[in-house]
Structures are given as structure tokens and as C-alpha cells.
Amino acid sequence: MRRISIMLLIILAALQMKAEGEKVDLTPHIHGALRARYERSTVSSENRFQLRNARLTIDGQIARPVDYFLQTDLCDRGKMKILDAWGRLHFSRSLALQAGQFRLPFGTDCFKAPANYVFSNLSFVGSEMNNVRGVGAKITVTPLPRLILEAGAFNPTSIADHSRWCSTLAYAGKAQWTLGYVRIAAGAQTIVPDAIRINSLGASITWTRDRWTVEGEYINKHYTRHRHKAANGYNLWADYRFPVKAGIFNQASVQARVDGMTDHSSGVRDTDGNLLTDHPGRNRITAGATISYLSGPVHCDVRLSFEQYFYRHGHTPASLDDDNKICAELVVRF
Numbered sequence: 389m390r391r392i393s394i395m396l397l398i399i400l401a402a403l404q405m406k407a408e409g410e411k412v413d414l415t416p417h418i419h420g421a422l423r424a425r426y427e428r429s430t431v432s433s434e435n436r437f438q439l440r441n442a443r444l445t446i447d448g449q450i451a452r453p454v455d456y457f458l459q460t461d462l463c464d465r466g467k468m469k470i471l472d473a474w475g476r477l478h479f480s481r482s483l484a485l486q487a488g489q490f491r492l493p494f495g496t497d498c499f500k501a502p503a504n505y506v507f508s509n510l511s512f513v514g515s516e517m518n519n520v521r522g523v524g525a526k527i528t529v530t531p532l533p534r535l536i537l538e539a540g541a542f543n544p545t546s547i548a549d550h551s552r553w554c555s556t557l558a559y560a561g562k563a564q565w566t567l568g569y570v571r572i573a574a575g576a577q578t579i580v581p582d583a584i585r586i587n588s589l590g591a592s593i594t595w596t597r598d599r600w601t602v603e604g605e606y607i608n609k610h611y612t613r614h615r616h617k618a619a620n621g622y623n624l625w626a627d628y629r630f631p632v633k634a635g636i637f638n639q640a641s642v643q644a645r646v647d648g649m650t651d652h653s654s655g656v657r658d659t660d661g662n663l664l665t666d667h668p669g670r671n672r673i674t675a676g677a678t679i680s681y682l683s684g685p686v687h688c689d690v691r692l693s694f695e696q697y698f699y700r701h702g703h704t705p706a707s708l709d710d711d712n713k714i715c716a717e718l719v720v721r722f
Contacts, residue, residue, distance in 0.1 A: 411655040416448040419505035419710040422497075422719040430694075430712045432453045439463045441502040445472075451649075453478040457490075457605075470547075471521065487525040492560035493538035494518065496592035496605050497623055503721040506601075507674055508693045511623035511647040513607050516654075518588065520579060522558055523548050534566040534676075544580040544671030556580055557713055569597040584663060585612045602626045613652065616663040621649035625674075639681045670710070671698040689719040 421443040428435040442463040449455045459472035461697065474488030490497065497514030500506070526540025539561035545552050562575035574591040590603035602625070609619040625645035632640045648671030653663040676693030693715050697705065705711040 400659070403530065412449050412452055414450065416446050417501075417645065419445045419447075419722060421719065423502050423505075423717055423719050425717040427716075428714045429708045430714060431488065432708060438465055443502055444552040466559045482530040484528045485525065486528065487530065489523045489536060490521060490526075492520045492522050492542060492558070492577060492579075493526055493540055493562040494520075494560040494575040494588065495562075495590055495607065496573055496594070496603070503687070504720070505719070506625065506627050506643050507645060507676055508691060508715040508717050509674075509695070510623075511605070511625075512649045512667070512670075512672070513590075513605055513621040513623040515594050516591070517607050517609060517621045517649055517652055518576070518577070520558075520560075523550055524558075526560075529659055536562075536564045536645065538562045538564075541543065556585075579655070582657055584615050584655060584657065586610070586655055587612070591655055599661060600626070600628045601629075609652070609664060613661060615657075615661070616653045616665070617651060619650050619652040621647075621652070623647040634679065636681050638688075641678045643674070643678070645672075647672055647674075648698075668703045668706070669700055670694070670703065672696065673698075680686070684720060687719075687721045691715075691717040691719065693717075 416458045420439060423440040425440050426435065427438065441461055443461050445457070445459045446502070447455065453476055454475065457472055457682050461469045461471055470489075472488070472490045474486055474490045476484055476486040489701055495514065495518040498512045498518050500510065500514065512601075515596070515688045522542030524540055526543030529537045535548040540559070541557045542550070542560070544554055544556060544558045546663065547668045555631065558577075558579040560577040562573060562576065564571065567620065571594040577590075579586050584595040584686045587610045588607055590605065590607040592603065594601070596601040607621045623645070624647065625643065627641055627643045629639060629641040631638060634640075648669075649667065649690055650669040652667040652669070653664045654666050656664050656666060658664055662715070674697045676691060678689050678691040680690075681688040694713075696712050697710065699705065
């Protein structure tokens with residue numbers, strides 16, 4: 389609550405500022421997303437309820453070239469997390485500097501927010517291989533209307549530790565180009581979570597037209613000093629939306645996904661200095677259906693999905709979270 393109070397004080401101070409010679413709407417925009425779910429394991433027949441997310445975001449401007457963004461999760465499976473807090477200065481329409489705490493500019497699936505998830509869970513690529521936020525700064529350049537270039541430097545430490553001095557930094561960069569119905573993205577990232585530098589390369593392609601969205605993403609992670617075998621991950625999915633008239637609901641959609649990865653390490657070392665495999669190699673097939681109520685900025689989804697996991701010989705699920713299950717969700721966003 390103390391952190392939330394500080395955030396609100398910053399916003400109130402921003403609202404009292406006056407833009408010299410300009411008329412700027414200083415009113416902050418407040419949005420939220422709530423995901424309540426029920427899960428049932430088809431392996432053990434155990435079940436549970438979760439409040440998976442209670443996201444709150446606040447954004448706005450304090451002057452024509454200056455904007456800000458704050459995001460917190462009031463309940464991520466029972467825990468509160470401060471996710472994003474940054475300010476951005478626009479030097480021109482094609483050049484901006486952003487500083488604070490935010491997601492490193494690398495990857496595609498990881499940038500989906502709970503308010504616009506297509507499936508109940510992110511892919512392995514987006515949640516386990518590349519789920520990195522950092523404290524730092526980045527430059528965004530838009531040399532062409534449909535070409536976006538981003539590059540930044542960040543602390544190598546966790547976002548929970550802003551006080552440590554570091555002899556090396558983490559870096560990330562991404563290029564995104566939109567051509568008609570197709571968006572192509574490619575990037576690189578190098579981080580040092582625990583003395584071993586991890587270098588990643590990734591690319592994705594997204595096709596969106598009318599009711600269809602199809603996307604594929606691939607990531608390769610290389611661990612320096614040969615402390616762990618290189619990890620590879622992929623994600624391929626499709627979503628088809630169509631209008632309906634069913635009570636209060638006015639849209640429905642069906643989704644399918646195939647994703648997987650090889651043995652993966654997040655960078656944690658054992659007593660001998662070798663990296664631990666904290667995510668064993670596995671593949672997964674996900675099928676789902678969603679029915680929605682859409683009205684302006686208000687969006688309510690009722691989603692049902694099934695996840696089938698496939699482990700290589702000798703590997704077993706670490707928990708029921710990583711095994712076959714059915715998930716039903718109610719998602720409210722405003």
C-alpha cells in the first residue's frame with residue numbers, strides 16, 4: 389500500500405504541473421484487467437480457483453512531449469507486484485527516450501497483457517524463456533511510418549534490487565516492421581542473471597486479416613562458457629473471431645496452439661557453478677474457445693481451454709502446473 393500511495397502522489401503532483409505555452413490534458417487514464425479462473429487437472433482430478441491477475445495501469449501526459457506509465461498487479465496468484473514504472477521523452481515524432489522499470493525490448497508473445505491474452509496461459513517462449521523486466525533506459529526510433537527500432541541497456545539484477553552496483557549490464561534490441569497484413573519482428577538480448585551471460589536471438593511473424601490472426605515465434609538461447617546446452621523454443625498459434633448474438637455476448641472465437649522448448653535454464657547455478665535446468669524440455673497442444681461481451685473500452689471474456697503436455701522420455705512434470713489440465717476463465721477489462 390505504501391508503494392501505491394507513492395505512485396498516486398506522483399500522479400497528483402503531475403496533475404498540478406502546467407505545460408508552458410501548450411494545452412495538455414493532464415487527466416490520467418486508468419485501466420484494469422481482472423482474471424479469475426478455475427482449473428482441473430485431468431491427471432489427478434484435483435482442482436483449484438485462482439485470482440490470476442488484478443492488473444491496474446495508469447498512464448498520461450505531463451506535457452506535450454512527456455508521458456508516463458505505471459502498472460501494478462494487485463494479486464498475481466495472491467502476491468502483489470510492481471511491474472512497470474517509466475517516463476518517456478519524445479524529442480520528435482520519430483525519436484523517444486524511455487527510462488525506468490519495464491520489459492526488455494525483445495520477443496513478441498511476452499508483450500501480451502492479461503487484458504488481451506488469446507489463451508489462458510502464455511506460451512513457453514513468452515512465460516519461461518523470455519519473461520524479463522529490468523531497470524534501465526531505451527531509445528525508440530521510427531525512421532519509417534511502419535518501422536520501429538528499439539535498443540536499451542539495463543541493470544543485470546532483478547527488478548526487486550535497484551541498489552546494487554554492477555560491472556556489466558544487460559542489453560536488448562528489437563526491430564519491428566509492418567507490411568500490409570503482416571508484422572515481422574526480430575531482436576537480440578544479452579543478460580547476466582547469475583555471473584553467466586545468456587545471449588538470445590529471436591524472430592516472429594504475425595498475420596492479421598479480418599477475423600483471423602496467425603502468429604509464429606522462435607527463440608534461441610546460448611549460455612556462455614558452455615555451462616548449459618543451448619535452448620530452443622517455438623510458438624505457433626491461430627485465432628478465428630466471429631460475431632454472435634447469444635444473450636449479452638456479441639463475439640466468439642476459437643483458438644489452437646502448438647508450442648514447446650528444449651531443456652532450459654533461467655541462469656541459476658548449482659554448487660559446482662553449472663547452470664540448473666529449471667524448465668525441462670516439453671511440447672504442448674492447447675485448444676480453446678472464448679465468448680465475449682464487447683462495449684467500447686469494456687471487455688468481458690469467458691474462456692475455456694485444454695492443455696495437453698508431451699515430455700521426452702525420462703522427464704516428468706515438476707508439478708500439476710506443468711501437466712494436462714482444463715482451465716475456465718472470466719476476464720474483465722476496462
